[in-house]
Amino acid sequence: MAGGSGKEDLFDNILMADEKFRGEGFREGYERGTRRGFQNGRRHGASHGAKLSTEVSFYYGFATTWNCLLHNNTDPKSRKRVKALETLLDLIQNCPLDDPQSTKLQDDMEKLRSKFRQICSMLNVPTDFRDYVKTAEGTSF
């Protein structure tokens, strides 16, 4: 019987060793994977964040400028435009741009874009800003 319990001990030892080595590898791998995942996530996040922020910041600069340009005009047409501009600026302020996981972000972006298009048609200017750049290139070269 003594031999039998010895065998069991050996068997336990083997199982424990199995787990111990697996665990050691896992911990080492986990550390490495954490670093790699973090860096990969950070790079992808930076790319997405920069793209989205470029778009929203453009709307913000555009709306702020038009707000300044039209602010002192009292005619009803200008009032209406200023109101739309202020709505757009409010939407931007409340957009959860610092939280990419927010479910509100996508909805807010859609609202922002449609508000911007509406403002462009009110101001009678092209919606796609690349049109300006194209024209800018066309006149400067």
Next chain:
Amino acid sequence: MSWVRSISYSGEDVFDENADDLNLQSREWISNMKKRVKDGYVDGVDAGEEASLQLGFNIGFREGAAQTVPVGRLKGIVSAIWCWWQIHHPETPVPSSVTDLLHQVVQHEDTIMEGIRKSLENPPPSVSDVSESMESLEVDQADPSCRGEGCNNAGCCKRGEQMDLDVPHQPQRLSSGSADCSLNSGESLNVLLQRCMDLVSEFGLPPELISHIQDLKKI
């Protein structure tokens, strides 16, 4: 590993004629345990990656977003001035001072985006990636010139271990690099902001606009 040996030799009836057999078993045991370590490692890498990917994404997202705020806003401002001119002076073409500025702001933005895109496509090589591929090629084990402790051979097993220690420094190097970059682009952004403020004064646009542009320096 002393306990591995103790298990291997725990049998009391070890006779010399079984030595080869035991040696074989012990080698098999070691190779099995190495495989366990490897399996655990692979699972660990996956689990670690999964656990940290979203956190990294969120942090990177905010960093990337912060990088393009001033230039994006400036682009919006210059575009609006461009539109304003077209509406108010329909018969005169938009002055080249405006179109040139718009063009340069767009270029500046492209440079920033390009930098971000490049670091996405060509991530700085992680030394642990290199040492891992060396490991998978079994360079360290197969290299017959390796003499353990005293080995000076480049690309040998010891070197791989030392290089792996460098990995935690990588993010620091990364961030110091991007700090240099933002310093340069910060200077050229200031030039563009100044030119935009000059235009606002030149065209007699509302002075509040100047303070909006000035605010972009503080971001």
